[in-house]
Amino acid sequence: MRVTVDKLAKAFGFLWALRDLNLDLAAGECVALLGPNGAGKTTLLKLLGGLITPTTGAIRFDNATFSRGVPELRARIGLLAPADHLYENLTAKENLHFFTQLYNRNSVAPTLDAALEQVGLLQRGGDYVANLSSGMKCRLSIAKWLLLQPELLLVDEPYGVLDGSGVDLLESFLKQQCARGGIIIMASHHVSRVLSLCNRAVILSHGRLTFDEAKQRPWPSFDKAFSEFLPHGGS
């Protein structure tokens, strides 16, 4: 899959959240989306996920313009929101069953169990989501996307709720997705972790793209661009 973002802009009322955004993504890229609060990271992710519509500009997947009228495209995109997008009063397994059915994927019990086991939640499969901690909810979301296998996976600030093993789980999942030819875009404030995982970095500042490069070692241009908006120079 190729993702092309063409002069994308989004305004909310009198303010531009994103302006003049151009981006080109190819299969296997794992992109770190960085920037201070309010830079437009979440807005960009929501636009790519089709949750909001652009004010101007277009998003293209494999040269097909993305709009809500094309459900087939939506099936190939995922958004990993750490503790969200789960029904509190359904069990973990029922949630997985629901979403796999919705996306027309394999939803038989053994498949769901296998996914639960991979994220370490097999024992909690019959528990209501309301009774799971946020770390476990995040693992459940990972299980969900494991089953749904999106070609483009958007990730919004996952590190806040995960413990050590959860972080390892997430990162191995994301690496796996990239290796399979998927595209990952991850917004996060945990710069060092994200950079170790990703092979490309994009910085947004005040709604504009100020930096876009593939990872290098060493990376002086990144250090310079990044230090410009973070007073302490990253975590």
Added chain:
Amino acid sequence: MTEQLQPIHKRKGILGGLALAAVLFSLCWSLAVAPPDAYQGEVQRIMYLHLPSILIAYLSYFLVFVGSGLYLWKREKRDDILAHAAAELGVLFTALTIIEGSIWGRPTWGVWWTWDARLTLTAILLLIYVGYLMLRSLIEDENRAAVAAAVLGIIGFLDIPLIHMSVYWWRTLHQPPSILRPDKLPWENVHPSMLTALTISFVSFLLLYFYLLSLRYRMGEMRQEIIARRLERGA
């Protein structure tokens, strides 16, 4: 300081002038030239306001429907402005119709209000489109409000024939139900000179309506321009 009127302002000015002249002419005709009604006397003259008012209101609601449909299809802001403007004017003319009907009712029937088919229908119309305006004002996000209002504009208009049918059947309980037949079509059994007065009145109202609509539409356009300029400045 002399201002150069642009062509469109000039046209609007002409329309406004025409409207004013037509309304004055129509008033003279309705009050002086047209004969008094054989049964109702002078009170009947309010029909020259009442009937055109409600017809204009229906025209307005049709424009809401058209604007709403176009907006949902093409998402051009101007269709939304048209729908909003037409809804406001529709409410105005509906309210006028009710007041005029009430003024006519008092000397004729002895009461300010009665639940006859026409008045009830008019009241329901008023409620529907007041609801439309409230919906618009209670949704924060402009674009969402526009879409929601457009859907309501279409649904409301689709409901109008059904409301007509049900209210007329309700008021003519033991007659076989028939489609859209009020007790009499407005222009049957009307004396020709009254018909002339009615036509003159209707034309004057039409001119007045389009003048007001153009003004209100321009207001909407200007508002959009302000938003666009503020966005430009914020870029």
Added chain:
Amino acid sequence: MTLLTQAFLLLWKDTLLELRRRDSLLTMFFFGILLLFVFNFAFDLAPDRIAEMAPGLLWLAFLFTGTLGLAQLFQAERENHNLDALLLSPLDGGALFLAKATFNLMLMVLVEIVVIPLFWILFNLRLWNLLPQVFLVTLLGTIGFCVLGTLMSALTLRARARELLLPLVLFPLMIPVILATIRCMEEVLRTGQFGDQIGWLRLLLGFDVIFLTAGVLIFDWVIES
């Protein structure tokens, strides 16, 4: 996955959630019964007049009870940003509409199945043989209510003063249904059959079909951001 299979999946999910929490059903249920009691104090329900007043009172009760259900209808989607999850997915808006409308219909029918006979008992109506016709009319009217109500519930989802706005936009549009069901029921309770009021049933059916179709076609636009 077809529209109907998607709708069924969503309906399964909502039914499961309702079975677990029983938020909506119990509240609607007791509210409906409570209204009957209030009517008893508010109106002079003398035995000779009760048959004429029954349709109106019942429908008032169902309207308010149904509105409660509509207000709760998208609750599961409002927590955890679940509506976003649905928007993200390849779900057809029409399927969501069908599922939610059917769900509210199920709740209302369950309430009606209890409240109508209860009304008969509480107010000593002896017309038990007319219950089938009464249920038929109620069903057609309830379908209309649920169909239009689901649309309005979704439209007002992100508005301020939502609980007030929903009845404000819904009730005027419901007038054909209100008139049709009440007139029909009156005739049935008076004469035992529909007679020349059968036209009302056709109106109801027309209403249901028109807005069901409109809802399925238009719902994608209703839920978008």
